[in-house]
Amino acid sequence: MNLSFFDQFMSPSLLGIPLILISLLFPALLFPSPSNRWITNRLLTLQLWFMNLITKQLMTPLNKNGHKWALILSSLMILLLTINLLGLLPYTFTPTTQLSMNLALAFPLWLATLLTGLRNQPSVSLGHLLPEGTPTLLIPALILIETTSLLIRPLALGVRLTANLTAGHLLIQLISTATTILLPIMPAVSLLTLIILLLLTILEVAVAMIQAYVFVLLLSLYLQENI
Amino acid sequence: VLHATRQLHTTQQSLAPLPPLPEKGGEVRHGLIPEEFFQFLYPKTGVTGPYMLGTGLVLYLLSKEIYVVNHETVAAACILSVIIYGIKKFGPAVAAFADKLNEEKVAKALAVKNEAIESLQAAIEEEKKEQWRVEGRSYLFDAKRNNVAMLLEANYRERLMMVYNEVKKRLDYQVAMQTLKRQKEQDYMIQWVEKNVIQSITPQQQKESIAKCILDLKALSKGAHAAV
Numbered sequence: 001m002n003l004s005f006f007d008q009f010m011s012p013s014l015l016g017i018p019l020i021l022i023s024l025l026f027p028a029l030l031f032p033s034p035s036n037r038w039i040t041n042r043l044l045t046l047q048l049w050f051m052n053l054i055t056k057q058l059m060t061p062l063n064k065n066g067h068k069w070a071l072i073l074s075s076l077m078i079l080l081l082t083i084n085l086l087g088l089l090p091y092t093f094t095p096t097t098q099l100s101m102n103l104a105l106a107f108p109l110w111l112a113t114l115l116t117g118l119r120n121q122p123s124v125s126l127g128h129l130l131p132e133g134t135p136t137l138l139i140p141a142l143i144l145i146e147t148t149s150l151l152i153r154p155l156a157l158g159v160r161l162t163a164n165l166t167a168g169h170l171l172i173q174l175i176s177t178a179t180t181i182l183l184p185i186m187p188a189v190s191l192l193t194l195i196i197l198l199l200l201t202i203l204e205v206a207v208a209m210i211q212a213y214v215f216v217l218l219l220s221l222y223l224q225e226n227i
Numbered sequence: 228v229l230h231a232t233r234q235l236h237t238t239q240q241s242l243a244p245l246p247p248l249p250e251k252g253g254e255v256r257h258g259l260i261p262e263e264f265f266q267f268l269y270p271k272t273g274v275t276g277p278y279m280l281g282t283g284l285v286l287y288l289l290s291k292e293i294y295v296v297n298h299e300t301v302a303a304a305c306i307l308s309v310i311i312y313g314i315k316k317f318g319p320a321v322a323a324f325a326d327k328l329n330e331e332k333v334a335k336a337l338a339v340k341n342e343a344i345e346s347l348q349a350a351i352e353e354e355k356k357e358q359w360r361v362e363g364r365s366y367l368f369d370a371k372r373n374n375v376a377m378l379l380e381a382n383y384r385e386r387l388m389m390v391y392n393e394v395k396k397r398l399d400y401q402v403a404m405q406t407l408k409r410q411k412e413q414d415y416m417i418q419w420v421e422k423n424v425i426q427s428i429t430p431q432q433q434k435e436s437i438a439k440c441i442l443d444l445k446a447l448s449k450g451a452h453a454a455v
Binding site: 038039040041042043045046049088089090091172173176177179180194197198201202205 | 252297298299300301302303305306308309321322324325326328329332333
């Protein structure tokens with residue numbers, strides 16, 4: 001099959017049936033559900049330890065009300081982490097490269113934090129629009145700037161994740177193409193490109209994990225402000 | 228899918244004892260292929276059977292271009308090498324960490340149990356000590372009895388001493404009274420005798436005695452002169 005560089009980002013469908021749902025649900029198969037054993041096998045022990053770690057990390061700065069978000073934030077974290085890391089395998093579709101998917105994740109969650117803040121403590125929420133200690137003359141301009149930055153948050157969240165992963169995947173494709181093309185012509189340069197590709201792969205693994213973490217962390221930060 | 232002949236769950240069947248899970252996972256060769264596969268092929272093809280099968284399969288896929296070698300192959304090689312390197316390097320450490328987590332869990336429970344046992348044993352030791360102490364109770368009582376007897380004796384002696392002292396004081400007083408009386412009588416008598424004697428000396432007698440003394444003195448002086 002002849003792949004163009006953008007075929008990897010096409011949402012997969014088989015005979016007209018969109019397969020994106022399966023690719024989103026697949027990571028759930030990889031995590032065993034906790035059993036009622038006291039001492040579990042290694043995979044389950046590590047999984048439980050990891051879940052505890054990220055839940056603690058996310059929930060420590062939040063007050064009691066924010067702990068209602070524990071389930072959605074930690075499961076979002078696991079989902080993004082798994083999808084990003086699985087996308088690094090060859091011929092694998094990464095759902096988080098789709099802007100629609102990331103905006104669909106970011107927009108409702110951000111809006112939920114905003115509406116929670118506006119509903120429960122409206123003056124405090126609006127008060128966040130003006131940082132402390134600004135000179136009086138700058139107040140109107142600063143309100144406009146802060147409002148803009150507030151309204152652009154969901155876009156930023158979605159586009160950040162999309163751009164990072166798409167760029168990474170594209171770079172991998174391009175550099176591996178370069179390696180393949182250069183192999184019969186200039187093997188030494190091909191070897192150099194291969195080394196670059198190895199380093200890039202390591203970077204992509206790191207980026208995959210970091211982007212997932214950043215997404216969820218920013219959401220928890222927006223929650224902290226508003227809850 | 229429910230089999231029509233099977234009853235629906237009417238009891239909490241899920242709490243029935245489960246069969247024990249195997250402790251370790253199944254054996255795999257090269258991290259991917261279960262050992263059972265090699266054992267399955269061993270009777271017919273021997274040790275190299277599965278490897279020949281694998282090689283043949285890979286070559287078939289490559290030569291017929293069922294698997295096309297393109298840029299994704301290079302990317303696949305890179306990510307697979309990173310994954311395998313990671314597993315080889317950090318695999319045992321991660322496994323040891325998971326084992327340690329489980330060990331800590333078990334150790335905590337064991338610690339509780341051991342602590343309970345130790346505290347009970349200490350209680351047993353204490354009880355035995357108390358029983359031994361009870362045996363020595365008679366000695367304790369003897370010593371206490373002796374103590375009390377000594378106290379009584381000492382008290383009795385003390386009071387005896389007090390009585391003696393009081394009696395002696397009264398007798399001393401009587402003795403002192405008597406001596407005083409006698410002394411006073413003696414003194415008075417001497418005074419009376421002296422007074423009477425002095426009164427009885429008449430002037431005539433006084434002159435006579437003085438003249439006698441002078442005559443004696445003269446005689447003595449003569450004698451002294453002669454001696455010198």
